Amino acid sequence: MSYWECVKAKLKYPLIRAGLEVTALPAVRALFPAARGRGLIWTLHHVRPDEGKAYTPNAYLSVTTEFLASAIEESLAAGLTPVHLHDLPALLADPNETRRFVAFTLDDGYRNNREFAAPIFRRYGVPYTIFITPGFVERTRSMWWETVEALVASRDSFRFDFGAGDEWVQCRSHPEKDQAFDRLSAFIRTVVEDEAVERLDACARAYGVDPLAIVEDLTMAREELAAYAAEDPLVHFGAHTMTHSNLCRLSDERLRYEVDASVETVAAYTGNPPRSFSYPYGWSSAFCERAERMVAEAGIPVGVTTRPGVLQPGLLKRVTSLPRVSLNGYYQQRRYVRALISGVPFRLLH
Numbered sequence: 001m002s003y004w005e006c007v008k009a010k011l012k013y014p015l016i017r018a019g020l021e022v023t024a025l026p027a028v029r030a031l032f033p034a035a036r037g038r039g040l041i042w043t044l045h046h047v048r049p050d051e052g053k054a055y056t057p058n059a060y061l062s063v064t065t066e067f068l069a070s071a072i073e074e075s076l077a078a079g080l081t082p083v084h085l086h087d088l089p090a091l092l093a094d095p096n097e098t099r100r101f102v103a104f105t106l107d108d109g110y111r112n113n114r115e116f117a118a119p120i121f122r123r124y125g126v127p128y129t130i131f132i133t134p135g136f137v138e139r140t141r142s143m144w145w146e147t148v149e150a151l152v153a154s155r156d157s158f159r160f161d162f163g164a165g166d167e168w169v170q171c172r173s174h175p176e177k178d179q180a181f182d183r184l185s186a187f188i189r190t191v192v193e194d195e196a197v198e199r200l201d202a203c204a205r206a207y208g209v210d211p212l213a214i215v216e217d218l219t220m221a222r223e224e225l226a227a228y229a230a231e232d233p234l235v236h237f238g239a240h241t242m243t244h245s246n247l248c249r250l251s252d253e254r255l256r257y258e259v260d261a262s263v264e265t266v267a268a269y270t271g272n273p274p275r276s277f278s279y280p281y282g283w284s285s286a287f288c289e290r291a292e293r294m295v296a297e298a299g300i301p302v303g304v305t306t307r308p309g310v311l312q313p314g315l316l317k318r319v320t321s322l323p324r325v326s327l328n329g330y331y332q333q334r335r336y337v338r339a340l341i342s343g344v345p346f347r348l349l350h
Contacts, residue, residue: 013330016330016331017330017331019345019348020331020333020335020336020339020340020345021335023339023342023344023345023348024333024335024336024338024339028344029338029339029342029344031344032342032343032344032347035310035342035343035344035346035347036078036100036310036341036342036343037100037310037311037312037313037343038092038100038101038310038311038312038313039080039081039100039101039102039103039310039311040080040102040103040309040310040311040323040324040325040340040341040343041085041088041102041103041104041105041304041311041322041323041324041325042071042075042102042103042104042105042324042325042326042327043105043106043107043304043306043324043325043326043327044063044068044104044105044106044107044117044326044327045061045062045106045107045108045110046061046062046063046110046112046113046329047062047063047064047065047068047106047110047112047113047116047117047120048062048064048065048112048115048116049064049065049116050064053153054153055149055152055153055174055177056149057148057149057152057177057178057181058145058146058149059329059330060326060328060329060330061145061329062329063327063328063329063332064332065116065117065119065120067327067332068117068120068327069120069123069124070334070337071327071337072104072120072121072124072126073124073334074334074337074338074341075102075337075341076124078100078338078341079100080100080101080102080341081099081100081101081102082101082102082103082104082124082125082126082127083101083102083103083127084103084127084128084129084236085103085105085129085236085238085276085302085304086129086236086238086275086276086301086302088101088103088302088311088319088322089301089302089316089319092311092313092315092316093316101311103127103128103129104121104126104127104128104129105128105129105130105131105238105276105278105304105324106128106129106130106131107130107131107240107278108131108132108133108136108143108219108240108244109130109131109132109133109136109137109219109220109225109240110218110219110220111217111218111219111220111224112218113130113220114220114224114228118228118232118234118235121234121235122232122234125234126234127234127235127236128234128235128236129235129236129237129238129276130235130236130237130238131237131238131239131240131276131277131278132225132237132238132239132240132262132266132269132274133240133241133242133243133244133262133280134242134261134262134265134266134269135242135243135244136215136219136244137219137220137221137222137225137269138222139212139215139216139221140212141197141215141242141243141244142197142200142201142211142212142214142215143211143214143215143218143219143244144188144196144197144200144211145185146211146214146215146218147200147201147204147209147211147214148181148184148185148200149181150204150209150214151184151200151203151204151207151209152171152177152180152181152184153177154207154208154209155171155207156170156171156172157169157170157171157172158171158203158207159203160184160199160200160203161199162183162187163191169183169184184200187200188200189246192249193245193246193249194243194245222269225237225269225270226269226270226271228270229269229270229271229272230271236272236274236275236276237266237269237270237272237274238266238274238275238276238277238278239259239262239263239266239274239276239277239278239300240262240277240278240280241258241259241262241279241280242257242258242261242262242265243258244280245258245280246280246281246285246286247259247279247280247286247287247288247290247291248285248286248287248288248290248291252290255290255291255294256294259277259291259294259295259298260294260298263277263298263299263300273299274300275300275301275302276300276301276302276303276304277295277298277300277302277303277304277320278303278304279291279303279304279305279306279321281306282304282305282306282307282324283305283306283307284307287305287307287321292318292320292321295320296320300320301319301320302319302320302322303319303320303321303322304321304322304323304324305321305322305323305324306324306326307323307324308323308324308325308326308345308346309323309325309343309346310323310325310343310346311323325340
């Protein structure tokens, strides 16, 4: 990572926090009443108590139950009507419908969603969608971001081949660990993903980290999903591809498999066909029209990205690529939820 990349990375979160602080002010939100649109879709991953780990580069993916409850309360206080994600297209297209809506979604199928998030959603009677990746359920695909965290956190150094032969990666200090994490993350995103994940998994195993054991510990198995679907009428399970790969970097044949097979497999797990789809990673370089087309051809009425934004009328033309707003573990403040619901941060970005 270059000097300026390091500077940019260090400034990112303070700048976001400063922006949220400003837009949390009632006077600022009042300047842009139209920015709130028709509501929004929340993105979550882990919902669990703070584990108190010393090194947590994936902390942005985890929120506490208290913060989830705060996000629900703020959504209700803002006048948003909680609905299932897959009901949004019809509701937004109804000319007689004037309500604003909120949909809660959780990616990857973590076990803590059932243990900690589900009771919160039941307390408030809020429907929600969990996106499932069968490769995680079957313990055949590792979660590379969790593997990298475990490897870097447990070592002072390790050897890895980034493409020019084995080299030592130093990770004694916190800054060195951050640099190692960022470098491995960039490697996954720039090399053929299957090969990169396989190489990372082999490295982790050589240093005593079992990538698939991490997946087994964190994510629900098929029996758990079946029981969950039967016990909770508020939950819906959507598709999230077979292997959580960047769809834009796949051949048409592989992309078709990732979409169609995941839809069929999730239906087999839960007894209900998925009616929504989440694109892995979901940012601009991981979402493309090919993927959107194949999701639509699979009969899925709604798809979601991680591109931030609220629900605006023009989005009805592209209901298989709706934006979502992250409930980020680095910003677990009730006032930040109010700021995001207002839509002002996204108006200012544009």
